[in-house]
Amino acid sequence: MIALLVIDMQNAFFETPELAEQQDRVVSECNRLLEGFAKAGHAALLVGTEHERDKSTWTLSMLDDDQGFIFRGSAQAQSVPGLAKGDLPQLNKTRDSAFVGTNLLSRLRNWGADEVVLAGVSTHNCIAQTAADAFAHNIRVTYAKDAMASEADQDAADMLRILSTTYRQPIQSTEEILARLDGAK
Numbered sequence: 001m002i003a004l005l006v007i008d009m010q011n012a013f014f015e016t017p018e019l020a021e022q023q024d025r026v027v028s029e030c031n032r033l034l035e036g037f038a039k040a041g042h043a044a045l046l047v048g049t050e051h052e053r054d055k056s057t058w059t060l061s062m063l064d065d066d067q068g069f070i071f072r073g074s075a076q077a078q079s080v081p082g083l084a085k086g087d088l089p090q091l092n093k094t095r096d097s098a099f100v101g102t103n104l105l106s107r108l109r110n111w112g113a114d115e116v117v118l119a120g121v122s123t124h125n126c127i128a129q130t131a132a133d134a135f136a137h138n139i140r141v142t143y144a145k146d147a148m149a150s151e152a153d154q155d156a157a158d159m160l161r162i163l164s165t166t167y168r169q170p171i172q173s174t175e176e177i178l179a180r181l182d183g184a185k
Helices: 011-015 023-040 060-065 104-111 123-136 153-166 174-183
Strands: 002-007 044-049 090-093 115-121 140-149
Touching: 002 023, 002 123, 002 140, 023 044, 023 115, 023 140, 023 174, 044 104, 115 123, 123 140, 123 153, 140 153, 140 174
Parallel strands: 002 044, 002 115, 044 090, 115 140
Antiparallel strands: none
């Protein structure tokens, strides 16, 4: 079973000009993947970041800068317009990796998922950290190159090159991923 993780498709991340200009493409490609996974009977999960105002969930850099980000219930924490989230399950995280401090591994095991397709933002950060942790848990990773974006293109390219080579994590188009779904149950 392959599970789709759509990571950090929230208003806050698309406030940067670099991601704002890619928003329509990423939303469209994420929606294509969500539709394809649903049709093929594969699980999908919306993974988002949310923090508390009391600093209890803040990262070191947030604490060092005394600057919070994506507070629970804020407009920043909401999904970007047009994302076809329907009644999909959601997972909130407070760190870059979707595995740290969450029940993601249990959810994947309950679904019988031995592979995840990663989509969303940011390629060099939250997607890369989630991918590295998936490898540590013996879960295969495929990067949905059409459904990902980063505000740091060179960092994203470097991370994908390292992770895809070192951990044998392929980078595929939406078409390639959708073509594999029927045979991957």
